[in-house]
Amino acid sequence: MRLLLIHADRIEYEVKGKTKFAEEIKESAKKGEMDEVLTAFISIESIDEKNPEEVADKAIDEIRDVAQKVKADNVMLYPYAHLSDDLGSPETSMEILKNLELGLKEEFNVDRAPFGWYKSFEISCKGHPLSELSRRITPSEEKEKETTAIEAEEKAKSSFYILDLNGDLHAPETFNFSEHKNLEKFYIHEFSRRRTSDKVPPHVPLMRREEIADYEPASDPGNMRYYPKGRLIKSLLEDYVLERCMEDGAMEVETPIMYDTAHPALKEYLKRFPARRYEINSEKKKLFLRFSACFGQFLMNKDMTISYRNLPLKMVEMTRYSFRKEKRGELTGLRRLRSFTMPDMHTICYDMREAMEEFKRQYRLSMDLLDDIGLKKEDYEVAIRFTRGFYDENKEFIRELVETIKKPVLIEIWEERFFYFVLKFEFNFIDALDKASALSTVQIDVENAERYGIKFVDKDGSDKFPIILHCSPSGAIERVMYALLEKGTMEDIPTLPTWLSPTQIRIIPINEEDLDYAEEIYEKIKISGIRGDIDDRDETLGRKIRDAEMEWIPYIAVIGDREKKNRNLSVTMRKKKEREEINIGDLLTIIKSETEDLPMKRLSLPYKLSMRAKFV
RNA sequence: GCCUCGAUGGCUCAGUUGGCAGAGCGGCUGACUUGUAAUCAGCAGGUCGAGGGUUCAAAUCCCUCUCGAGGCUCCA
Numbered sequence A: 001m002r003l004l005l006i007h008a009d010r011i012e013y014e015v016k017g018k019t020k021f022a023e024e025i026k027e028s029a030k031k032g033e034m035d036e037v038l039t040a041f042i043s044i045e046s047i048d049e050k051n052p053e054e055v056a057d058k059a060i061d062e063i064r065d066v067a068q069k070v071k072a073d074n075v076m077l078y079p080y081a082h083l084s085d086d087l088g089s090p091e092t093s094m095e096i097l098k099n100l101e102l103g104l105k106e107e108f109n110v111d112r113a114p115f116g117w118y119k120s121f122e123i124s125c126k127g128h129p130l131s132e133l134s135r136r137i138t139p140s141e142e143k144e145k146e147t148t149a150i151e152a153e154e155k156a157k158s159s160f161y162i163l164d165l166n167g168d169l170h171a172p173e174t175f176n177f178s179e180h181k182n183l184e185k186f187y188i189h190e191f192s193r194r195r196t197s198d199k200v201p202p203h204v205p206l207m208r209r210e211e212i213a214d215y216e217p218a219s220d221p222g223n224m225r226y227y228p229k230g231r232l233i234k235s236l237l238e239d240y241v242l243e244r245c246m247e248d249g250a251m252e253v254e255t256p257i258m259y260d261t262a263h264p265a266l267k268e269y270l271k272r273f274p275a276r277r278y279e280i281n282s283e284k285k286k287l288f289l290r291f292s293a294c295f296g297q298f299l300m301n302k303d304m305t306i307s308y309r310n311l312p313l314k315m316v317e318m319t320r321y322s323f324r325k326e327k328r329g330e331l332t333g334l335r336r337l338r339s340f341t342m343p344d345m346h347t348i349c350y351d352m353r354e355a356m357e358e359f360k361r362q363y364r365l366s367m368d369l370l371d372d373i374g375l376k377k378e379d380y381e382v383a384i385r386f387t388r389g390f391y392d393e394n395k396e397f398i399r400e401l402v403e404t405i406k407k408p409v410l411i412e413i414w415e416e417r418f419f420y421f422v423l424k425f426e427f428n429f430i431d432a433l434d435k436a437s438a439l440s441t442v443q444i445d446v447e448n449a450e451r452y453g454i455k456f457v458d459k460d461g462s463d464k465f466p467i468i469l470h471c472s473p474s475g476a477i478e479r480v481m482y483a484l485l486e487k488g489t490m491e492d493i494p495t496l497p498t499w500l501s502p503t504q505i506r507i508i509p510i511n512e513e514d515l516d517y518a519e520e521i522y523e524k525i526k527i528s529g530i531r532g533d534i535d536d537r538d539e540t541l542g543r544k545i546r547d548a549e550m551e552w553i554p555y556i557a558v559i560g561d562r563e564k565k566n567r568n569l570s571v572t573m574r575k576k577k578e579r580e581e582i583n584i585g586d587l588l589t590i591i592k593s594e595t596e597d598l599p600m601k602r603l604s605l606p607y608k609l610s611m612r613a614k615f616v
Numbered sequence B: 001g002c003c004u005c006g007a008u009g010g011c012u013c014a015g016u017u018g019g020c021a022g023a024g025c026g027g028c029u030g031a032c033u034u035g036u037a038a039u040c041a042g043c044a045g046g047u048c049g050a051g052g053g054u055u056c057a058a059a060u061c062c063c064u065c066u067c068g069a070g071g072c073u074c075c076a
Helices: A046-050 A052-069 A090-105 A141-157 A181-192 A205-211 A228-247 A264-272 A294-303 A350-372 A388-393 A395-405 A448-452 A477-489 A512-527 A541-550 A561-566 A584-593
Strands: A002-018 A031-043 A076-080 A111-113 A117-125 A134-135 A157-164 A214-215 A224-228 A250-252 A256-258 A279-280 A287-288 A313-323 A339-349 A380-387 A410-415 A421-430 A438-447 A467-472 A503-509 A531-532 A553-558 A568-575 A578-580
Touching: A002 A052, A002 A076, A031 A052, A031 A090, A031 A111, A046 A090, A052 A090, A076 A090, A076 A380, A090 A111, A090 A205, A111 A503, A157 A181, A157 A395, A181 A380, A181 A410, A181 A438, A205 A477, A224 A228, A228 A250, A228 A313, A228 A350, A228 A477, A256 A339, A264 A294, A294 A313, A294 A339, A294 A448, A339 A350, A339 A438, A339 A477, A350 A395, A350 A421, A350 A438, A350 A467, A380 A388, A380 A395, A388 A395, A388 A410, A388 A421, A395 A410, A421 A477, A438 A477, A448 A467, A503 A512, A503 A541, A512 A531, A512 A553, A512 A561, A512 A584, A541 A553, A553 A561, A553 A584, A561 A568, A568 A584
Parallel strands: A031 A076, A076 A111, A250 A313, A380 A410, A503 A531, A503 A553
Antiparallel strands: A002 A031, A002 A117, A002 A134, A157 A410, A214 A224, A256 A287, A279 A287, A313 A339, A339 A467, A380 A421, A421 A438, A438 A467, A553 A568, A568 A578
16 A cells, blocks of 8 residues: 555545546535645555455554644554556455555544545645655565464474483473583473573674684675685585585585575475565566575476486585575574575485484584584583484484483474474574574475475385485585684683684794794795784884784794794693794694694785785 | 664673763784783874754754664475
């Protein structure tokens, strides 16, 4: 509905003739006039047909609101088709107009000009700032779409338990959390889903100060910019996670980031994230941006010829990006974004038995991979969620998962399956403000093979539907960065794993004359593929050390006359919290052993600090 | 979407009762040549988010709008 609101000293009208939609009116309604009046010119549009009652209610609120502000006691409702080029049906329009009249009658003197007549009118607008306003009112868009997923979730009755190392299931209320503080925080986070904290998460100022990532005001909220250091860390993580998946047998693929909303196979799946899509209106199609690589890979799988001999069959994509239009207030720093980079791996399995084997394997893979990234099992809590039916048949299997992580886990049991999976786990990071967010996750999907028509040929030549695993072994890469930064803020001496440190060795010459030696050392570092840089700025030693410490640089090498003479370095080892006299060869060996088998990339900034511009 | 808070130099922020727009950091220039977490001095830098109103006078009070942050909810 389009509204044009005019606060007028006076309006008067007179009907001149019928259109073919004209409503029946009494002789007395053929003329009308009002003084000190808020006149609402109204066009009802086709989109309003979706929910005429809601539109009428909203319009009543709007008109009432304005009328109160301008202190008008009289309201003239004036049907006026010329505000829109996409009009609703006359029937709906009449219905809405009558509702408006009824709804406003209690508080105002209301007159309604007849619908469907040619009319002449005269109006004198007051001309103050609020005297002319236009408004557009539309029915809330996602009303229908949302229902399925949300109703399903509400219907899904679930109960929480703690499963300990002995395989005993405890009610959380009676479980002794004293040795498992983080698990308790996680449970509270999951169960109560309610905490208030008006603090900015510590990683937010940190990501800016360290020139890692930042908000980009010119984009949509939740779309970040990454500075060279941030891009380097992110890129290393992306490479690493992808490499581990491929090592585990996954084939890397690439799929489109946008899809047609009208595609039949996608329709149902879209309900998973109701009202959370970024939409793009192309000429004829209504496209949406992917929120994972599921569609892309499933559509590819559907067209493949897959034999039982090819199973388990894995595909992976580092989705840069996946998009979810989260509500504005849900977005926070790097924890929750609207565009994010997520590794998405799918495994096509012969049957449930094979799916469970793979599930276990990917559970271990996720643990192992987070460990290399610098997130130890003390840093996250495990949730395993499944249906009652699955548990009754697979108690031992669940117990093994607990044994693998060697600590109690949170269990959620659903009375019935309400979505596409029967079993999932997540590793949840607990941050400095006691908030939990999911990192790694694997789900066993029993529904999508059939929905997408993904089949394999079995030994006997018959087509079968496989079971499909969804796996994000690290979770979103940005979220991994958030976890690393948050973890740092909880420690006395925060560190990043050496392989992820933007600068691995900082060389600090004491005097200008030491620059030659600094360059010589730098060359050796560079040749060995390690990231080193030189603080050649005209600053005091104390200042240079401080800046290096604030950057969490794992090895800070000071060189002066002494070191030059002894051909060695005075190195502050951040992790060991001590200083050592060491020669460059030995230092490189130490760093190599720490970064073995992990991705290496060159320095992302000029190696001389005097050459570096400031980003923040 | 709802609630709360905010927007002043590149960054972080101060600005009293409405009365000449400030500081620290960063930048630039110069001095200093330093031994393990901030050397000193000088200079430059502002349409106080936008529009309107009140007033002799608005960063400050009022209205509208825009943008941002946190929370609720949700998730990778």
